[in-house]
Amino acid sequence: MNSLPIPFNRPSIGRSEYEYIKKSLDGKLCGDGSFTKEATILFEKATKAAGMLLTTSCTHALELAALLCGISSGDEVILPSYTFSSTANAFLLRGAKLVFCDIKTKTMNMDENLLPSLITNKTKAIVPVHYAGVACEMDAINEIAKKYGLFVVEDAAQAVGSYYKDKPCGALSDIGCYSFHETKNYCMGEGGGIIISDRKMRERAEMIREKGTDRISFLRGEVDKYTWREIGSSYLPSDILAGLLCAQLTRFDEIMKKRLRIWNAYHAAFEPLEKKEWQRPFIPEKCKHNAHMYYLLSPSPGERTGLIEWLKKRGITAVSHYEPLHASPMGISLGYGIKDLPLTLDYASRLIRLPIWPEMDDESLQRVIENVLTGVARNI
Ligand SMILES: Cc1ncc(COP(=O)(O)O)c(C=O)c1O
CATH class of the missing domain: 3.40.640.10 (Type I PLP-dependent aspartate aminotransferase-like (Major domain))
Structure with missing residues (x-):
């Protein structure tokens, strides 16, 4: 590999x-x-x-x-x-x-x-x-x-x-x-x-x-x-x-199909993580999604940071996402309090996004999957 x-x-x-x-x-x-x-x-x-x-x-x-x-x-x-x-x-x-x-x-x-x-x-x-x-x-x-x-x-x-x-x-x-x-x-x-x-x-x-x-x-x-x-x-x-x-x-359908392939592979491979209290994306029945992003929610912020570091050492770029606006320097300067939106703050601190792009090959996909699974299993 x-x-x-x-x-x-x-x-x-x-x-x-x-x-x-x-x-x-x-x-x-x-x-x-x-x-x-x-x-x-x-x-x-x-x-x-x-x-x-x-x-x-x-x-x-x-x-x-x-x-x-x-x-x-x-x-x-x-x-x-x-x-x-x-x-x-x-x-x-x-x-x-x-x-x-x-x-x-x-x-x-x-x-x-x-x-x-x-x-x-x-x-x-x-x-x-x-x-x-x-x-x-x-x-x-x-x-x-x-x-x-x-x-x-x-x-x-x-x-x-x-x-x-x-x-x-x-x-x-x-x-x-x-x-x-x-x-x-x-x-x-x-x-x-x-x-x-x-x-x-x-x-x-x-x-x-x-x-x-x-x-x-x-x-x-x-x-x-x-x-x-x-x-x-x-x-x-x-x-x-x-x-x-x-x-x-x-190339609309081609790009969509390629993204969905990666998304679906992640989703199937990470099902066992739910027993360890990692949360996978949820798609309501009335929604059809476009595989724009694949993310996981870790049980704690520390485990999220740990997994990002673990993957980085293995050449894989995984990233967090939005810093809640109300708790940003601009939000604070506008008068919002950091604790105003507890769920937003909590979930944002635990979200990790994994690599997803149309031309990602099977080998790269498997490398991400294996390293996420081993990283989580070692409790990072
Ligand atoms: C939710 C949301 N709105 C707006 C934007 C801004 O998009 P653009 O870069 O096309 O201006 C982004 C960019 O990532 C976004 O995530």
Whole structure:
């Protein structure tokens, strides 16, 4: 057995990625060219999620969402603390107060049962994050939002190709935001997408994304010149990057199948760990996941750190994940208390993510499995 390093993540770049990028250099290089259009079509074909606008990142898609919801100073936005800073920054940038919601212990997703107790007359939006590509309880979340007249913005950064009751994540609510960052299942280096259910809101998004102008209408031949119509920014990626995404999307099923193979192998091999109180991911029956991530929850933080070190010494990169936002330096400076969300804090301190990438070969896969099992058996 070789001992080459096993990275945590490696994007799947095949011949088609080189070909698409080469072709994209012959056309328009700026945004909203033919590859941007093709990416939207391929995305719908692959996921059933229609009408995605490509953006420069999921971070920017979330910022666009906050602008679309008209978030302003004094508004409150409910989100999990167990997420990436971008989920919070997007709303903080508009002056919102962040209201953090604790998580469910089986999926690490926002606990929808806590939402009614967090809603006030200042609440404007709920932002569920589909952690590890496993959907939140969207029926319940949408129902609560409807009752209180709130927007729902899905952070589906990790959930491209995931489903809730056969409907695509990111298209389950008012607005959904995706990531095509290098670390995600389908990548364009840096990139993202946004899906907006309301037609008028989508038209506004097209302008906000293009520096507040109606350039997209001009490109469609609907107006003979374009002008400044809205507050806006530059949220559209170059057509060269869209070309890279097109190549990835033509390989959608292949990439998904390869990731699922690794995920399923881990899941079967680690079943015995549950007797030792290590927890495996849980997929609710109504959810179809995209094998974005494979994680284990150790019985204690020390055992998590021990396993990371054990694997590192054997050339295997395994990593923790989000440091809860409420307990981060920024969270503390905003006035949150470290102990505000006990489950989030506890689970985040015990989570370890294992290497998963499409071209991971059997030998590497077995090396990770054997070293995890021996590491845990030795009690590290
Ligand atoms: C939940 C979540 N939201 C947003 C982002 C930001 O995505 P991007 O890097 O595309 O801006 C990430 C990045 O990993 C994420 O995990």
